[in-house]
Every structure is written in C-alpha cells, then in structure tokens.
Amino acid sequence: MPETTRANARSQCPYCGVGCGLELLPPSPSGPGARCDADGTPIWTARGDRHHPSSLGQVCIKGATVGETLSRGRLRQPLHRSSLQEEFRPISWETAFALLVERINASRQTRRGSGGIAMYGSGQFHTEDYYVAQKLFKGALGTNNFDANSRLCMSSAVAGYARSLGSDGPPCCYDDLDHCHLAFLIGTNTAECHPVLFQRLLKRKRRHPDSVTIVVVDPRATDTSKAADLHLAIAPGTDLALLHGLGHLLLRNGDTDPAFLDASTEGLEAYADLVAAWTPERVASFCGLPEAQLRAVAALWGGSASVLSLWSMGVNQRREGTAVVGGLINLHLLTGQIGRPGAGPFSLTGQPNAMGGREAGGLSHLLPGYRQVSDGGHRAEVEAAWRFPPGSIAPEPGLTAWQQIEAIEAGDLDLWWVAATNPLVSLPNLERVKRALERCPLVVVSESAADSESCHYAHLLLPAAPWSEKAGVMTNSERRITYCPAYRPRTGESRPDWEVFAELGRRLGFVEQFRYRSSAEVFAEFAALTAGRVCDLSGLSHDLLEREGPQQWPFPLGSAPGSGSRRLHTEGRFPTPSGRARFVAEQPLGLAEPPCAAYPLVLTVGRYLGHWHTMTRTGHVERLRTLHPEPLLEIHPRDAERFGLREGELATIRSRRHAVTARVEVSERIRVGTVFLPMHWGFRQEPACEANALMHEQACPISQQPELKASAVAVAPAAAEPQPSSWA
Numbered sequence: 001m002p003e004t005t006r007a008n009a010r011s012q013c014p015y016c017g018v019g020c021g022l023e024l025l026p027p028s029p030s031g032p033g034a035r036c037d038a039d040g041t042p043i044w045t046a047r048g049d050r051h052h053p054s055s056l057g058q059v060c061i062k063g064a065t066v067g068e069t070l071s072r073g074r075l076r077q078p079l080h081r082s083s084l085q086e087e088f089r090p091i092s093w094e095t096a097f098a099l100l101v102e103r104i105n106a107s108r109q110t111r112r113g114s115g116g117i118a119m120y121g122s123g124q125f126h127t128e129d130y131y132v133a134q135k136l137f138k139g140a141l142g143t144n145n146f147d148a149n150s151r152l153c154m155s156s157a158v159a160g161y162a163r164s165l166g167s168d169g170p171p172c173c174y175d176d177l178d179h180c181h182l183a184f185l186i187g188t189n190t191a192e193c194h195p196v197l198f199q200r201l202l203k204r205k206r207r208h209p210d211s212v213t214i215v216v217v218d219p220r221a222t223d224t225s226k227a228a229d230l231h232l233a234i235a236p237g238t239d240l241a242l243l244h245g246l247g248h249l250l251l252r253n254g255d256t257d258p259a260f261l262d263a264s265t266e267g268l269e270a271y272a273d274l275v276a277a278w279t280p281e282r283v284a285s286f287c288g289l290p291e292a293q294l295r296a297v298a299a300l301w302g303g304s305a306s307v308l309s310l311w312s313m314g315v316n317q318r319r320e321g322t323a324v325v326g327g328l329i330n331l332h333l334l335t336g337q338i339g340r341p342g343a344g345p346f347s348l349t350g351q352p353n354a355m356g357g358r359e360a361g362g363l364s365h366l367l368p369g370y371r372q373v374s375d376g377g378h379r380a381e382v383e384a385a386w387r388f389p390p391g392s393i394a395p396e397p398g399l400t401a402w403q404q405i406e407a408i409e410a411g412d413l414d415l416w417w418v419a420a421t422n423p424l425v426s427l428p429n430l431e432r433v434k435r436a437l438e439r440c441p442l443v444v445v446s447e448s449a450a451d452s453e454s455c456h457y458a459h460l461l462l463p464a465a466p467w468s469e470k471a472g473v474m475t476n477s478e479r480r481i482t483y484c485p486a487y488r489p490r491t492g493e494s495r496p497d498w499e500v501f502a503e504l505g506r507r508l509g510f511v512e513q514f515r516y517r518s519s520a521e522v523f524a525e526f527a528a529l530t531a532g533r534v535c536d537l538s539g540l541s542h543d544l545l546e547r548e549g550p551q552q553w554p555f556p557l558g559s560a561p562g563s564g565s566r567r568l569h570t571e572g573r574f575p576t577p578s579g580r581a582r583f584v585a586e587q588p589l590g591l592a593e594p595p596c597a598a599y600p601l602v603l604t605v606g607r608y609l610g611h612w613h614t615m616t617r618t619g620h621v622e623r624l625r626t627l628h629p630e631p632l633l634e635i636h637p638r639d640a641e642r643f644g645l646r647e648g649e650l651a652t653i654r655s656r657r658h659a660v661t662a663r664v665e666v667s668e669r670i671r672v673g674t675v676f677l678p679m680h681w682g683f684r685q686e687p688a689c690e691a692n693a694l695m696h697e698q699a700c701p702i703s704q705q706p707e708l709k710a711s712a713v714a715v716a717p718a719a720a721e722p723q724p725s726s727w728a
C-alpha cells in the first residue's frame, strides 16, 4: 500500500555511515527561479538538519546535492529479457512476480532445494527491507544465502568486535570526538569518506590545539593526514605489526591499566608473549617506518587521558582484517581505553544503514538481533517469532558475497537476486564476475537506477523505490536510528524492496507471515525481536522516532526518549561467557598478493570526496562531476620516472587479472612502491576505469571480507596500447 508523501521532511542522508540529518525542502512552485531538471522535473533542496543530534546541521557536498539525484536516470517499470543478448521488454509487476514464483519453486524442486537461490543486498536498504528479506530467505525459503555489500565494507569490524568484546556493536559515539585527547586514525581517509565527522574533530583541534593530538596511519598522504600531528606512512599490509609494536612498547613502558586488565579482560598472557617478539626495531623495519615515530605514538597513547581510535576500509578490507581489528582493540584493553568519554575502538561504517543491516541479521551467518544462524537457541527464538516450524532456519551459514559468485560459476545457483547495490563495480576480480554471470540462468536486479553496470547483466529488472520514496529507518555509525519518511511520490511503478519481498512471500504460500500493511508494522515486529539483546531497540517505533527524533540504542521497551546509552561497556562488563573482554593474539601475515618482479607495485583503491561508491547517483550531479572529472592514477615521482610515466599522460595499470587505463598524477602523497586509483568508475562511465577488476578476491578467513585494499600491479605508458573510445 503506498505510504503518505509529505513536504518539509527530515531524514538521514542516504550516502555514508556518518548518517547526517538532512532537511529536505520541496521544490518551489514552477515559474522563474524554480530549479528544474532538463526534463522540467522540479528539484528538491537538501540542507543540514540542525536538530539531528549526530550532525547538528552539518552536511558535506554529497548530502547537500542529493536532491539533484532523485529523479535522474531512474528505472520506472519492470523489464525482462530471456537472455543477456536480447533487448529488455516492459512487463507488469504481475508477470514479474509470476516469473519469480515459477523459477523459485522450480529451483526448490531440484536436489539443492532452496540452496540454488541467493540474494545480494545492501547497506542502502532500510532496516525494514533487510528484515523482510531475512524472513523470506532464512525463514520461508530455509536458505541462509543472503549476504550484502556490507561484506565488502565492515564484516571484519563485525567479526572483530564479536571476537574481542563478545558481540558486535560499536561501543563509542560521536561525542567522543569532543572528549578524546588522542585520535588514532588507522586505515581511514575520514576527511573524504566521513567528512562531517572529520570536520567535528578538526573543530575541536582548532579550539583546543594543545589538548588533542591526531595520529594518522595510512600508506598514502590524504586530506586526513594533512591535518595530523603525526602521519605514519607504513608499507601496505603492515598495520597488524605496527599495532603489536605499540602493544610491546605500552607493556614495556608500564603504560597499562592493571585494574581494568584484572577485572575486565582475559588472554593477556598469550598476547604479551606474542608482542614480546615485535620489538621496535623489528616493527620499524617491517613497516618501513622510523623507529622514533613508533616510540612517539606509543608514548602518546600511554600518556593520553583518553584515546579514540577510528578505522574504516583500510583495516577491514584485508585478508587479515579481523586480526587487525583485534590488534587495535587489544591496545584499548591494555590501557583501559574503552567505555568512557573520549575512549574506545570506533569502526566507521561505509553505508548509511550497514548498522541496521547488522541489527536485522543481514549477513549470511546472522539472524535479527545480533543472533547467529549457527546457534540453535537463536534459531528457535527467531522461528517462533516468525511463526515458522522448528527446523525451518538452516544451521549452516549461507553463501557470502564472493561465495555466491563461485556458486554461480559452478552452476550451483539458479537465481541470483541483487538489490540496491552495484556489484559489477564494487566486487573484486570483475572480469571473473562477468564471466560467471553470463552463465547464471536468472539474474534479478532491484534498482532505482536504470543503467547501473549490474543492470547490464540482469534478466529481470525491478524498479525499486529509493530512500526518498518509502518510509523506514536507518542506523548510523553511532547506533543512532533515524526515521526516514517517504517525502516524494514514487517514480513510475517503483515499489519499496520490503513490499516486494513480502508480496513474494505471500505468493509463495506464506500468507500469514508476510501480512504487513505498512513498514511501521514491519519495524514493530523487528524491534520486538531485539528485546534483551545487545542491540535492544524494542522501545522504538516509527511513531516515537517521528515524534521525538533520532534515538540511540540500547533503547529497551519503556525507555524515555533521549535515554539511549551513548556508550557501551561502561561498567567494564562484556557480553562474553566470563563477562570479560578477550585479547586476541595473531601473527601478522602481510598482503595476500605482495609485489613481485612482474607486478612490482602495490595498488590501493579508495574514494573521492564528491562521489559515492559506483556513481549511480553522484554521477548525475554536474558539480560533483566537475570536482572529479576522471579517475587519476597517483604515483610517486620516483616510480613515475622508473616506469616512464609523465604527469597528465595515460598509463596502463595491469594486474594478474585485468588491465585498465587512467591519467597519471605524479605526487609525493603516495609512498614509493604504492599507487592509488579511485574505485568509483565502472564500465558504463566516461572514462571507464574498473579499478576493482584489478583486485583479487582472497578474503579474511574469519570475516570473509575480500582484501580489496591491495593487489600487485605493473604500470606502463598507455601511448603504445589501443585505447577505449572514451579516451579519443
């Protein structure tokens, strides 16, 4: 049933995990001065919402221009084709549902049962979309083959928190930026990827220059490191050794918190044994760092009243991502820097609702309420709440993102459903992904964009109502939930994802379980299922959030608005069997694909300030395209000279998997031996530059997050090689 649209809306920004509050102003009446698209569609205006407690009116250029993206390049009706060689033809929703039901039932009749069906979802979902998808796949169909692009983004943080602290759930809040004395930023270009948070830290630094020190660990000099007191430009893949070296020095210097260690932790002995071998000399040589810098950071950490660490993809997208997260949390445990103002290990999520996805069970090993599919008690609780018979939920984790591609390759998937994401740009080893998809019998893509790279590999395209056209909630990095109303009419025949999943559930015969009349009912059911869990938000409802504004969890039933806990673990107790946080002790492994004679450089990929992920929206904004007109290969002057590359000319970048072309930017910002490309440009962009096609898929064995941050490459002038037409 369509939900009400309204004017003067307040919502959460649909781009990054900072989750800033936006105020959305309806288009002004047509006539002179009205802002309209080329086709005459009036444009909404977005500005920072001063009442949102997470961002206090601040907004970055992406959020400020989101109004310009709402109607451009939209998919307006279901489209179908029998093979990838054919043109799409319009079909009705009725025909689309009939096709889905027929193909799902046919697949379930095979020996694989529901294991031949998988969905790849997104941190762009509202929590309600995530939740109904879990109920459809894990409950009704009995397959855990639901994974999300969060697997590429923060699954190492999820696994790291759970292993060290007993549960997922970032323990910090944004206020900690106003209280920390040492901000330790590792593997995060916060200035460009989480700009509003970074500006908050800088504001504090400007006002109190002597009371806060910023340390940045990154192989590349970025806008973030420019503002740092100390930049540790370590060699790629050496961060765990660096953390162990800091642990070594903190222990050796006696800069620990014995009372906290005694009362609140376990496993210190094994950890101390391990880091004893990571002497400053060894770490400095391993990381390619002056020893004095390591000692300086250890002294800062040991001498600071409060230490806040921030990280994002540079840590998570590693084949030892979970171990690095554990290595960082170890330092907080060693020094008791957790659960109090200005202190703690704080993972910054990439997507606007990756956190909501975690809460709703949106990865292949999870169930709603931070539950695990492998836990019989958890399965029984969810089956009872969902009114499915005992044993309906499978006990084994389903296929993760990359395992879904491998299953397609092996002919083990009959139907792959992609929703609200563009894996044909964001997955690693894209040529292998494309070859796999050419073999998949039915690829379904639910999208609001008509022409994403993934649409090119679809048989069935379903028009999805985006954030602005459906009501739901999103949770940002500080555990704060914002109600996001449907503030503009739906475009064409677009429908919210949760509504499509529920309709399909009913058509598959699960009428009672999917009898929702609104997303508010979906949320109410989900919220009740979190009661008593770490992420207890059972006291929240759409009504309360709309009336009282965004709220942080935990928010148990009966909580007063504004009473959500700002920090977790404030009593020094953790949700582990012993109540203690755990040290983890793992030897550094380094990169999965180190440089060699044939591929002598390490390519690292990242983001530009003005673009969001695969540019399906920001690519439509002239101002943002002007800001970043093309992808640039950053290379150090010594490497440029060594490989014959000149500023402004084109280079070919080749890995074991593929080759791409980009214009050269010679810069001392990057370490010798490392090069950088942005990841935004896919094959449908001008100019095309599929950076992730170069990257390998080897993943962290615990989190299954691929090492998207580093691959070995060779570079050469492109002049002698044939160029794509877009470079002509």
Ligand code: SF4
Residues within 6 Å of the ligand: 013, 014, 015, 016, 017, 018, 019, 020, 058, 059, 060, 061, 062, 063, 064, 193, 194, 195, 196, 197
């Ligand atoms: S910082 Fe992130 S959430 Fe805030 S306006 Fe920018 S993109 Fe949106």
